[in-house]
Amino acid sequence: MKKSYKIEVDCANCANLMEQAAGRVPGVKSCSVNFMALKMNVEFEDGADPARVMKSVLKECRKVEPDCEIEF
Amino acid sequence: MNRKQQKMLVRILLSAGLLLIVNLIPLPVWLQCPFFAGAYFIIGYDVLRKAVLGIGNGRFLDENFLMAVATLGAIALAILQKSFEFNEAVAVMLFYQIGELFQGIAVGKSRRSIASLMDIRPDHANVERDGVLIQMDPEEVPVGSDIVVQPGERIPLDGYILEGTSAIDTAALTGESLPRDVFPGSELISGCINLTGLLKVRTLREYGDSTVARILDLVENSASNKSRSENFISKFSRIYTPVVVLGALMLAVLPPLAAIATNRDPLWSIWIYRALTFLVISCPCALVVSIPLSFFAGIGGASRKGILIKGSNYLETLSNVKTVVFDKTGTITQGVFEVQGIHHSSLSEEDLIEYATLAESASSHPISQSLKRTYGHEPDRSRVSDIQELSGRGILATVDGKHVAAGNDRLMSELGIEFIPCRSAGTIVHIAIDGVYSGHILISDMEKNNVQAAMEALKKTGVTRIVMLTGDSESAARQTAERVGIREYRSGLLPGDKVAAVEMLLKESGQRQKLAFAGDGINDAPVLTLADVGIAMGALGSDAAIEAADVVLMDDDPVKISLSIAIARKCLRIVYENIAFALLIKFGCLLLGALGIAGMWAAVFADVGVMVLAVLNAMRALRVPGHS
Numbered sequence: 001m002k003k004s005y006k007i008e009v010d011c012a013n014c015a016n017l018m019e020q021a022a023g024r025v026p027g028v029k030s031c032s033v034n035f036m037a038l039k040m041n042v043e044f045e046d047g048a049d050p051a052r053v054m055k056s057v058l059k060e061c062r063k064v065e066p067d068c069e070i071e072f
Numbered sequence: 073m074n075r076k077q078q079k080m081l082v083r084i085l086l087s088a089g090l091l092l093i094v095n096l097i098p099l100p101v102w103l104q105c106p107f108f109a110g111a112y113f114i115i116g117y118d119v120l121r122k123a124v125l126g127i128g129n130g131r132f133l134d135e136n137f138l139m140a141v142a143t144l145g146a147i148a149l150a151i152l153q154k155s156f157e158f159n160e161a162v163a164v165m166l167f168y169q170i171g172e173l174f175q176g177i178a179v180g181k182s183r184r185s186i187a188s189l190m191d192i193r194p195d196h197a198n199v200e201r202d203g204v205l206i207q208m209d210p211e212e213v214p215v216g217s218d219i220v221v222q223p224g225e226r227i228p229l230d231g232y233i234l235e236g237t238s239a240i241d242t243a244a245l246t247g248e249s250l251p252r253d254v255f256p257g258s259e260l261i262s263g264c265i266n267l268t269g270l271l272k273v274r275t276l277r278e279y280g281d282s283t284v285a286r287i288l289d290l291v292e293n294s295a296s297n298k299s300r301s302e303n304f305i306s307k308f309s310r311i312y313t314p315v316v317v318l319g320a321l322m323l324a325v326l327p328p329l330a331a332i333a334t335n336r337d338p339l340w341s342i343w344i345y346r347a348l349t350f351l352v353i354s355c356p357c358a359l360v361v362s363i364p365l366s367f368f369a370g371i372g373g374a375s376r377k378g379i380l381i382k383g384s385n386y387l388e389t390l391s392n393v394k395t396v397v398f399d400k401t402g403t404i405t406q407g408v409f410e411v412q413g414i415h416h417s418s419l420s421e422e423d424l425i426e427y428a429t430l431a432e433s434a435s436s437h438p439i440s441q442s443l444k445r446t447y448g449h450e451p452d453r454s455r456v457s458d459i460q461e462l463s464g465r466g467i468l469a470t471v472d473g474k475h476v477a478a479g480n481d482r483l484m485s486e487l488g489i490e491f492i493p494c495r496s497a498g499t500i501v502h503i504a505i506d507g508v509y510s511g512h513i514l515i516s517d518m519e520k521n522n523v524q525a526a527m528e529a530l531k532k533t534g535v536t537r538i539v540m541l542t543g544d545s546e547s548a549a550r551q552t553a554e555r556v557g558i559r560e561y562r563s564g565l566l567p568g569d570k571v572a573a574v575e576m577l578l579k580e581s582g583q584r585q586k587l588a589f590a591g592d593g594i595n596d597a598p599v600l601t602l603a604d605v606g607i608a609m610g611a612l613g614s615d616a617a618i619e620a621a622d623v624v625l626m627d628d629d630p631v632k633i634s635l636s637i638a639i640a641r642k643c644l645r646i647v648y649e650n651i652a653f654a655l656l657i658k659f660g661c662l663l664l665g666a667l668g669i670a671g672m673w674a675a676v677f678a679d680v681g682v683m684v685l686a687v688l689n690a691m692r693a694l695r696v697p698g699h700s
Binding site for chain 2 (some may be wrong): 010011012013016019032034035036037038063064066067
């Protein structure tokens with residue numbers, strides 16, 4: 001399952017770091033962050049609960065960029 | 073500027089003000105310190121906070137951490153040397169924040185200007201309910217509703233006109249500046265602007281399936297396909313910072329140790345200062361921001377011309393296209409077939425057309441459509457039975473009890489019927505009735521009037537090989553190819569043969585030189601997927617084509633193919649310029665920093681400067697080459 005989320009982040013490198021951090025979260029199959037469109041496209045593993053997974057995605061992203069936001 | 077940026081501006085001004093005061097008014101050192109401390113913490117508290125948080129999360133290579141170490145290190149050096157010269161530490165932090173602020177503003181601005189190019193989202197629909205007009209969100213309007221579109225309004229949903237005539241501006245979708253005239257019965261595409269007359273429209277699709285929603289979806293998701301350059305930069309940034317930090321550590325320790333070993337003065341403070349300069353340059357942000365920005369601008373600029381590119385990787389591939397393969401119908405020709413002549417008919421022309429039309433009555437092929445148009449009215453299907461469609465050859469059917477065979481040379485040969493070949497270019501439908509040859513009908517497709525120009529433009533952009541694929545006979549294909557200026561063609565292809573033909577061409581074109589396939593999106597989805605870049609032309613109506621293609625041309629102008637290659641080339645050139653420029657300056661600064669020629673000031677200036685120039689350069693990708 002693929003979903004797209006609006007994000008808020010200030011610098012391009014932070015967006016890259018968020019992409020890596022989110023990709024490592026269990027339940028996330030792949031993740032791609034578009035800094036220009038401020039979008040995060042997440043592909044979930046089968047059976048994963050997007051809402052639960054996204055919570056830990058946000059937690060991991062906050063670790064690399066404390067100011068970031070993800071709307072979900 | 074948003075709130076965050078306004079707040080940052082205030083902090084910058086406050087901090088710069090304090091710094092000015094210390095430098096302008098002669099104060100004793102013990103009184104200067106609070107000013108410096110104030111200026112430093114006002115401008116840098118968030119960096120320090122993030123640095124501490126970063127350590128908590130085990131992130132020692134975080135840019136905030138490095139910036140904090142660099143500035144705090146400079147402060148420590150000043151205290152140890154008893155110079156109490158804190159200007160540098162505060163200024164470095166100040167310029168770093170000014171750079172970040174500028175980057176935020178520039179990126180936000182370009183983001184908005186690119187987004188406004190794609191601003192085709194309709195905000196409301198005027199729905200007619202019991203004779204009263206109500207404004208509704210387009211997403212809530214069901215299929216088959218009657219809506220009213222006033223002059224100047226954007227058409228909110230796909231539909232067809234019930235009443236009214238007008239001119240439609242399709243520029244936002246197709247890049248075509250000439251308005252299109254519409255009248256009752258015309259299909260309307262959402263996202264276009266109604267210019268002159270009031271239109272009553274019945275909707276054909278829900279908002280989610282309408283053209284405008286599909287296009288927006290496509291554009292917004294385009295960035296999930298990242299190019300090699302983007303992946304290169306994000307990989308590079310991952311190793312760049314650790315390497316620079318390692319370099320800084322070595323610079324701080326090794327030369328002094330070497331000096332001690334040779335009984336010289338270790339000059340610890342000088343080498344530590346140079347190492348701190350390294351840390352200032354260690355942030356890869358300037359490098360990282362300009363690459364996606366260039367691609368985003370390139371895709372934005374192309375979309376303004378009615379060229380939708382589904383990802384920056386396709387932009388990259390497009391720039392390396394050396395071979396372009398055309399599916400003739402719909403790309404080189406208009407895809408509108410007309411009966412041009414009836415030759416060698418043993419029956420009256422009307423009868424021959426009637427037999428052909430009836431035999432083909434069940435087919436949706438463009439050939440049968442053109443026969444129907446010439447025939448003039450709906451064929452009476454009850455007269456036809458036992459229809460057998462032979463793919464790539466024709467049709468066998470029983471009409472009024474007679475066995476009719478309608479098809480090409482191959483069909484006649486297979487049936488063992490002697491036929492008279494046609495010398496004219498086009499599709500030939502031979503007719504045999506009860507096994508007796510009864511003449512043929514010549515149907516041909518009009519070439520688009522700017523095909524020659526399109527081929528010339530392709531050659532000029534550096535495409536070395538142009539190949540036309542067609543189901544036409546050898547002689548017809550040769551005539552078309554010669555007329556439009558294509559040297560290579562593959563004729564007599566059945567629909568399935570196109571895949572094999574493109575596979576062959578792909579093998580011949582090699583790894584680095586890419587192959588683009590341009591089709592009209594009808595029956596060529598497999599080939600569109602197979603090619604390095606699949607270009608669907610005039611694909612506004614075809615979902616399958618939009619799905620399968622990598623590049624979608626909103627109208628069917630063949631010149632757009634060379635234009636999209638030119639856009640891609642320009643964009644990639646800018647990307648490479650930015651990568652080279654940023655790397656050069658970064659490494660230059662590192663070298664000068666190591667030698668002690670460039671200090672922290674120079675480092676932070678270079679860093680901010682590179683970023684500004686790279687962002688400005690990236691915005692050039694918005695402008696389409698050859699167009700003002």
